[in-house]
Amino acid sequence: MLRRRFHPYARIRRVLFAIIFFLLNAHIFFHFLHSDPDPAADTSTAALWDYNPYATVPRIHGVGRVYIAANHWISAKVLKPYWINGLLLLIQQLGPENVFVSIYENGSWDDTPAMLRELDEILGRMGVARRVLIEAITHQEQVAELVAQGDDKPGWVMTSRGKKELRRIPVLAKLRNRLLEPLEELQKQGKAGFDRILFLNDVVFTAQDVVTLLKTRSGNYTAACSIDFNKPQYYYDTFAIRDSKGREAPAQRFPFFAGGESRNAMMNGDPVPVKSCWNGMVAFDAAPFLRKQDPLRFRGVDDSLAVSHVEGSECCLIHADNARYGWHSNERSGVWINPLVRVGYNFPAYHYQRLHMYGWSEYMISIPVRIGTSLLGLPWRKKRVMDRVERWKKEQPGRDEPGDFCLVDEMHVLVENGWKHV
Template sequence: MASSARIFIASIHWNDEEVLRSHWNNAVLDLVRALGPDRVFLSIYESGSYDNTKGAIRELDADLEDLDVPRKVVLSDVTHEDDIQAPDAEKGEGWIDTDEGERELRRIPYLARLRNQSLQPLEELARVGVVFDSVLFLNDVVFTPGDVLELLDTNGGDYAAACSLDFSNPPSYYDTFALRDSHGNGHVTHSWPYFRSSTSRRAMKVLAPVPVSSCWNGMVAMPALPFYEHLRFRGISDSLAQSHLEGSECCLIHADNPLALHRETFLNPRVRVGYHGSAYDAVHPVTKWLSPWQIFKGLWANRVLRWMTTDAFKEWRVRSRVRRWEESDGYGESLEPGEFCLINEMHVLKPWGWAHA
């Protein structure tokens, strides 16, 4: 990536005070210094946390002011409980009828709305002629500026999207909901080398950028152009979700990304982040990340599970529900391009987080 490239950094937060104070705030300040305050814009959207996430972000905001960093920081007082307690008349799009006889707020459209809120300044700045080359999405993860620079330079900067690999309980990776291999399959194993697709697996074995259909996994870099052409986060339609299907907004964004038609989406295994300090340290040992025993064990576990398991039934179940939904309108106008993102689950928002329904 060119040294003059301009980066729009977007991040959403909920109840993550601990990692903000222990790692994230300082990492963001170091990142801004590394990239240059005049080359970045930071958009932070916090949504009704129950801890003191707001206080941690206010402290970061003051430090960003000292560095004269362009930014927009939104601290919302609207909690999950407030959103869930909406009047019945407002329980339309984004709500679903569950088997418990309740009309409940769907988690994924809710998260998509928050992520789109974090992108609002991108559109506002474009109206006054301020544009960016890349969008960097940062989860509440432990990272270093070097991690971000490596991510931005994935495949020489030529990609539809580039993602890190995230860990909460190593050696298992974390974000199974969004990651799909080059054939659209989910993982075979939670630990290295993860994938069913030989294309993805071969790249992972040599720690090269891994072609995937979708990823998120802590940090994501994407060219800004599709967002100027109105690419946004979304959930699947409520009517499709009613058949007990769900897909991550962080997977569907890749299904909708027009750049994915002629550029690869990559997971960069050299960029590994953690949801706490010990996880980050575990995947950045003094010696090599993977020991000879981990490599041997991982290869054989992956091989055996590929031989002995299949995703065919899961894929058939999803595909049959999608086909019924597509045919239900009678006009053939219903279409879901992110079918590879879908799983047999239903997620609803709860005051403390979310739950399966």
Template sequence: MARIAAAAAIPGYRIAPRRRSLRRLFRSRIAHLILLFLFLATFFNALCIQRRIAHLDRPPAAFDVPRKQERIYIAALHWNDAALVRDYWAPAVLDLVEALGRDNVFISVYESGSWDETKVELAAFDAQLAARGVRRNIVLDNSTHQDELQRNMPAEGQPLPEGWIETSRARAEMRRIPFLARLRNLTLRDLWDLADKGERYDKILFLNDVVFSAQGALTLLDTNRGIYAAACSLDFSDPSVFYDTFALRDIRGDVHLTASWPFFRARASRAALVAHDDAVPVQSCWNGIVAMPAAPFISSAKHKRLQFRAIPDSLASLHLEASECCLIHVDNPLSRELGVYLNPRVRVTYDPNAYAAVNPAHGASWVSMWAIAKGLWWNRLLAWFTTDALQDLVVDRRMKSWQEQSDSHHEPGRICIINEGQVLVWNGWNHV
């Protein structure tokens, strides 16, 4: 003790108080407690979310029909998907027909230039519908993409036809989106013809070439108790990421924040998805299956009938593009009045293995606890520290330049437009 007292008398000598080490220990324990609290809060939150998802996904005891009987016009495009049509798509449509009632449906299918056995499988499907007395129009078109390109190829030195632009590859190329918009409108011809004769349908069910179930389609039709301008499923090609990033926009009009759950930047869209509501508010979606009221498509004023379209060629030539499946919601007069919704309880895929993964049996949640916990934090961090402002700036500058070229240049579908080009090629399509 005498040595310590003597040392303490030396000028400049300090003895670290014991309370400093205690303070560090206390702070360390506080940090550990905070981390433990965050871990436990995240764990129990993820557990509750997972249980809610599993509960709300639980299939009904019986094969329910929509809450009211409706007449449904089913429209579909097919191209090179013979196995899917044979093994999954056609059987599901037949189940759906039986659930809705054979007299309550009309099926319009347009197949364009497949080189596999798609035509054979659709012909067999047509025969099955005929045996059931179901009204339908199955069009098998022999015109391939190569035929389309050759038929519309502009002559050298001549003005480009509609749907063609000069691309960054320094040549004239045919745009993909106007081509798809035309095909989708072809699936609606019978709807328009029937409307002109006084026959009306309540809703249109647009079916992509996806693996789905009849019960899933019925659930989608009853989204938000059947009140909507559009209701979409969730689609996947890989179980961990959703597929249709081109058309999906959250309630603020933003593109997806993450390709995995919970997807959205906008708080309202994300909160509804986390709650696993059947009506997640968005501005645009497509995602494999879409239900829409038929009324806007069969307006008595033919020039006002809702149709699929693309952005103008002059705008697309600035390396901008928009999905026809997004623009349809922009043009739909019911979108603001009734709302566009994503229904996460209906999940479809382009692969049967992926379908099994996102639609697990035995009442399990399709999202794991780890995916929920990681998704919540990753989405939160990205929402805090990232922005789409730079990408938006590029698009806005090009659109402003285009608008200044002519007073007639006007495009209401800004939320759909991205910095991208898509052209048709003989075996599909390419980015440019």
């Protein structure tokens, strides 16, 4: 009887499929073994947002003056009590005289404007220097603007839907830059002596989270970020985060990064070196934003590049610009993620991370994540995107994009109720 002969590659394929099958099942097993906790069952965290305007709060030293900036849009669910009380408690610890608060909101259809007006009054009673700017322009009004195909209006590009549409990223960059308008006025008045610029997303955080972030590496950073979670075990901001080699993080579960110094630091709970991050909260060295010539500001990629279906986050590009044109010193260098600072876009996500950060379940789930990303060779090289960038450069001499590691094969446009991939 003839024996059936197996090709050696077939055996290798079977082994690989078996390993992948095991990893998938292990992933599911640990997910259900350590399911999301019920936040209502734990009341121990309530005091973290217990703001008392008459309380005497010990001051935090070694941070300096902080310019706090925040954009809000439909944020009511997280503003009370988490965001607003977290901010007020932070100001108590830093000292009202040591902060400036810049908030910009536009077009929300929930209670966000009313809550921010109330916050403005509280900040006034605390003696906090601030600008809380609330405008009524909506996404619908922005996208209703008609632009003829022959026009070259910045931010509008021809899309696959056969019409010119308003790009999301330049709009976001403009909104973030509006937060810095008071900084420019303070500079003119000679009052812009800030050490840090702190950007806060609409996330659940505590005052201690922010203080820990501000003190990352004893203040030795050009930027330091938290990690943000929209679901209890899955980090959110994949668009802005890049490891120390400029690669995307291939997994949304711990330890997030592919092999190398970024993943090693994450596994050890040490500050994680990266090329870019944002992830809910980010503290910058203020110096590059305060330069008299070409101060650091947010931007999007050029429309002529974006039209080829290439996009990059303004929150990543600012790190690229800072690395290329920014000011650095031995005392403040590098972009880092503080893995001990984790925030959430809702309380269940924040609560889960607070309870289980660097617990046994996180280390166990890291096993299939690490093996899986290694077996699949993730993250894969973005050849299609890089080819488009090279063609764009050749079309016109002198073109350059220092944030090429930020770029992805996507196009984002504004729509009436938010934004959309096209």
